[in-house]
Amino acid sequence: xxxxxxxxxxxxxxxxxxxxxxxxxxxxxxxxxxxxxxxxxxxxxxxxxxxxxxxxxxxxxxxxxxxxxxxxxxxxxxxxxxxxxxxxxxxxxxxxxxxxxxxxxxxxxxxxxxxxxxxxxxxxxxxxxxxxxxxxxxxxxxxxxxxxxxxxxxxxxxxxxxxxxxxxxxxxxxxxxxxxxxxxxxxxxxxxxxxxxxxxxxxxxxxxxxxxxxxxxxxxxxxxxxxxxxxxxxxxxxxxxxxxxxxxxxxxxxxxxxxxxxxx
Amino acid sequence: xxxxxxxxxxxxxxxxxxxxxxxxxxxxxxxxxxxxxxxxxxxxxxxxxxxxxxxxxxxxxxxxxxxxxxxxxxxxxxxxxxxxxxxxxxxxxxxxxxxxxxxxxxxxxxxxxxxxxxxxxxxxxxxxxxxxxxxxxxxxxxxxxxxxxxxxxxxxxxxxxxxxxxxxxxxxxxxxxxxxxxxxxxxxxxxxxxxxxxxxxxxxxxxxxxxxxxxxxxxxxxxxxxxxxxxxxxxxxxxxxxxxxxxxxxxxxxxxxxxxxxxxxxxxxxxxxxxxxxxxxxxxxxxxxxxxxxxxxxxxxxxxxxx
Numbered sequence: 001x002x003x004x005x006x007x008x009x010x011x012x013x014x015x016x017x018x019x020x021x022x023x024x025x026x027x028x029x030x031x032x033x034x035x036x037x038x039x040x041x042x043x044x045x046x047x048x049x050x051x052x053x054x055x056x057x058x059x060x061x062x063x064x065x066x067x068x069x070x071x072x073x074x075x076x077x078x079x080x081x082x083x084x085x086x087x088x089x090x091x092x093x094x095x096x097x098x099x100x101x102x103x104x105x106x107x108x109x110x111x112x113x114x115x116x117x118x119x120x121x122x123x124x125x126x127x128x129x130x131x132x133x134x135x136x137x138x139x140x141x142x143x144x145x146x147x148x149x150x151x152x153x154x155x156x157x158x159x160x161x162x163x164x165x166x167x168x169x170x171x172x173x174x175x176x177x178x179x180x181x182x183x184x185x186x187x188x189x190x191x192x193x194x195x196x197x198x199x200x201x202x203x204x205x206x207x208x209x210x211x212x213x214x215x216x217x218x219x220x221x222x223x224x225x226x227x228x229x230x231x232x233x234x235x236x237x238x239x240x241x242x243x244x245x246x247x248x249x250x251x252x253x254x255x256x257x258x259x260x261x262x263x264x
Numbered sequence: 265x266x267x268x269x270x271x272x273x274x275x276x277x278x279x280x281x282x283x284x285x286x287x288x289x290x291x292x293x294x295x296x297x298x299x300x301x302x303x304x305x306x307x308x309x310x311x312x313x314x315x316x317x318x319x320x321x322x323x324x325x326x327x328x329x330x331x332x333x334x335x336x337x338x339x340x341x342x343x344x345x346x347x348x349x350x351x352x353x354x355x356x357x358x359x360x361x362x363x364x365x366x367x368x369x370x371x372x373x374x375x376x377x378x379x380x381x382x383x384x385x386x387x388x389x390x391x392x393x394x395x396x397x398x399x400x401x402x403x404x405x406x407x408x409x410x411x412x413x414x415x416x417x418x419x420x421x422x423x424x425x426x427x428x429x430x431x432x433x434x435x436x437x438x439x440x441x442x443x444x445x446x447x448x449x450x451x452x453x454x455x456x457x458x459x460x461x462x463x464x465x466x467x468x469x470x471x472x473x474x475x476x477x478x479x480x481x482x483x484x485x486x487x488x489x490x491x492x493x494x495x496x497x498x499x500x501x502x503x504x505x506x507x508x509x510x511x512x513x514x515x516x517x518x519x520x521x522x523x524x525x526x527x528x529x530x531x532x533x534x535x536x537x538x539x540x541x542x543x544x545x546x547x548x549x550x551x552x553x554x555x556x557x558x559x560x561x562x563x564x565x566x567x568x569x570x571x
Contacts, residue, residue, distance in 0.1 A: 053442070079444035092442065094435035105432050108425055109444040115421075118428035161443070 001201045002029040002052065002169055007061030009047055009225075021047040023225030025061070029169075029201055036212040037205045038244070039222035040252070045205045046087075048222065049171045052203070054078040066168050080110030083162030083200075085155065085175040092158030095147030099138060099157065102146055103127045106161035130160060134190060152183030156190060163194050170195065172204040176211075188215070209241045223251050270529045275395045275404060277525040281518030282407025283390075283468045284487060286414060288495075288517045289510055290461035291488030297422070298434040298454040303359035304344045305462045305488060307366025308337045309481025312463025313470030314373040317381045326389055330467050337463020338456040340366060345452030355451075370478050380475040388471040403472055410468065411514050414461065419507040430454050462488075483538050486545055491517035493548040 009022040021044045029035060039045050050056040052063060054075035062071045065081045086092050093102050104119035104127075124142060131139040134156045138149075146154060155175055162170060172191065176184035192215060195202050206212050212219055219236055221229035221244070228251040231239060287309060294302040312333035319329035340362055347358035371377065383391045390403045400406075421427040432440040433450035440447050462484070470476040495509075495516025503512050523544075528534055 055438075055441075074446075075441045076444050076446045079442055082442075084442045086438075086442075091436070091438050094432050094439055096435045097431060101428065101431075105428060105440075105443050105445070111425075111444070113425040113429045113445065115424045115426055118423050118425050 001031045001033070001066055002027070002203075003062075003064040004028070004048070004052070005062045005064070007051060007063065008059045009044075009051060009056065010059055021225055022051065022058075022061075025226055027220070027227055029203070032199050032201055033218055034195055034200075034202045034216035035204070035218045035220055036216045037203060037220055037222060038207075038209060038212045043222040044225040045222050046173055047225075049084075049173050049203065049205065052078075052169070053082055053084055053171055081168040083109075083165075083167035083170045085158045085162050085170075085172050087174040087177050089151040089154040089158070089178055092161065093146045093154050095145065097146060098143045099131075099146055099149075100124055100127050100142040102157065103130070103161060103164060106164045109165045109167075130164070133193065134160060135186075150183075152179050152187060155179060155183075155187050159187065159191060159194065163198060163200065166198050166200070168201065170200045170202040172202065174205050174207060177207055191215075209244055213239050213241065213244070221248065221251070223248075270526065272396075273525040273529060274522065276392065277521040278518055279390075279392070279395050279403040279407055279472065280469075280524075281521035282404060282411060282514065283465055283472055284521065285407070285411055285465075285491065285514030285517035286468065287462045287465035287484060288488045288491035288513045289414060289418070290458040290465065291485065292492050292510065292513045293418075293454055293458040293461070295489065295492060296434075297431055298451060298458075300348075300355040300434075300451065300455070301359070301485070301489075302341075302344060302455060302458060303356060303485050304340055304362045304366070304455070304459055305359075306481045306484045307363040307370065308340045308459045308462040309466045309469075309484035310370045310476060310478055311336050311340055311366055311373070311481075312466030313476030313480060314370050314379065314466075315463070316467035316470055317379050317476050318373055320381060320386050326387060330389075330464065333463045333467035334460045337466075338460040340463070341456035341459030342452060344459070345455040348455075349448035349452055367478065374476060374478070377478045378475055379477075381470065382474060383471075390468055390471045391474070392472050407468075410464075411511075415507050415510045415514075418510060422506060426453075483541065486538075486541055487517075487520065490520050490541055490545045490548070493545060494519050497548055497551070 004025055004027040007022050007025040011017070011019045011021055019042075023044070025044065025048060037045050037048070047056065051058050054070070054073060058071060062069060064070065065078070070078050070081070084092070094105070100119060104123060107123065127142060128139045136153050136156055138153065138157065146157065149157065159175070175191075176187050179187060188211060191204070194200070202216070204216065213236070217236065218230070218232035219239065220227050229247050287305070291302070291305060294300045315336040316329045316333040319332045320326065324332065343365070344358045344362040347353045347361055348355050353361070381388070383393065390406045392403065394401045395403055422431060429440065429445045430450045430453065432443065432445055433447045437447045440450070466481065469480065492513050493516070495512035495514070498519075499512035499515065503509055524537060527537065527540065
């Protein structure tokens with residue numbers, strides 16, 4: 001479904017702030033894979049999602065989605081394949097537009113936007129039904145401005161928008177990190193529900209090792225812009241946080257103490 | 265003070281306000297919907313009138329000349345849009361560049377700095393001489409007609425898929441791109457639409473005053489912003505619907521010209537009007553900022569306990 005091949009990405013090349021974020025990254029996702037991604041700060045997790053979504057271009061290497069090379073495709077064209085939820089709850093929705101208007105925008109992802117109505121009556125009924133899965137009472141607030149919602153509500157709405165038109169690939173960039181623990185658990189639960197229901201191929205970054213182990217069928221660890229650990233199937237089911245820490249120590253060497261803290 | 269003199273100025277104020285209201289709606293599209301302050305309009309506010317007059321003098325029928333002005337404005341918007349999106353120039357600077365270039369273009373179009381057009385020789389749509397006549401030729405009536413049609417068209421457009429993608433681009437560009445919207449295209453289209461309307465307003469103004477002048481657009485952006493902000497401050501509590509928001513811009517424009525005429529009536533030097541306009545806009549922009557900064561969430565309880 002997704003194939004990242006030998007991707008390099010350096011920021012601020014040639015300056016004192018030069019930062020090599022991706023260092024020959026290789027990753028292949030099968031259809032229906034739900035992959036959790038962990039790694040310390042600066043390991044290249046977010047950069048990986050951003051080169052897949054097209055927010056960043058790559059220095060070299062290639063990205064293929066469902067057999068189509070998308071390396072040179074701009075962000076808005078790749079959106080046809082990709083649903084995204086960002087870390088910042090403000091980023092995924094338009095605050096000054098209504099809930100139903102946001103959903104209607106998402107329903108047209110990957111389509112040409114014409115002079116047809118931006119939202120129809122039939123759609124409104126559909127959205128009312130869809131919002132029920134979030135269990136937040138938003139189905140009764142279709143015409144509320146999204147800016148009036150809480151961070152958790154906005155994130156749940158963004159998740160719904162990202163999956164409204166079934167994407168070939170769902171990218172979740174620490175989408176629960178900015179939420180309080182209770183809300184985070186709920187959004188994660190909804191994520192699990194939708195991903196399972198639609199059998200979505202998913203890449204989910206998380207800072208929480210327990211979440212990384214509990215969710216998905218495969219776990220990868222990034223370090224220094226590369227995949228250093230890739231655990232799937234039965235091995236992943238028996239994984240513990242201690243295992244991960246130990247593995248991390250092995251690959252990271254002297255950075256161990258610092259990054260251990262960042263990871264836990 | 266002669267109040268009858270003031271009252272006799274009001275029809276003219278309304279007509280000017282309505283004509284500039286079309287321009288202010290153009291500013292609303294960029295400033296409020298796309299979240300871009302577009303300075304192209306200072307140039308476009310002459311281009312429309314210049315193109316209209318030259319086309320009319322060349323024998324074109326009035327509707328065609330108006331269309332020509334609208335298209336010329338769209339071209340100006342396209343230039344700014346391409347400077348901004350393709351060349352990566354910040355929006356404000358892109359607008360300034362086009363505005364400067366338009367000064368030369370406008371002189372080229374007119375062949376001189378000022379180009380008169382008389383209702384005696386041409387069947388003009390709108391003229392200041394009819395401002396007190398009780399007929400369908402009254403510029404207030406024609407201004408209202410234009411306003412209604414333009415608001416209706418924009419209300420429809422911004423409800424379409426394409427129009428929604430423009431609103432999304434202004435509201436949250438990263439979200440818009442994630443939903444597959446080409447935000448560069450949306451910005452260019454918005455700038456074109458906005459400048460088309462400004463040029464249309466310019467064409468109406470040229471007819472109303474009987475000439476186009478290379479300086480007629482100077483400070484237009486500030487007048488447009490004044491209209492947008494006055495309308496917002498006075499009516500945003502009452503008007504929620506998009507069509508009504510556009511109407512509040514036109515009302516803001518009319519109020520601006522009422523104030524303008526009061527200033528003249530008071531005997532102030534009209535040369536100072538731009539200074540006064542700038543100060544009014546500065547004050548209206550400051551109020552919401554200070555409100556948020558110093559008076560946010562005062563809470564009734566807190567306020568009363570201090571009292």
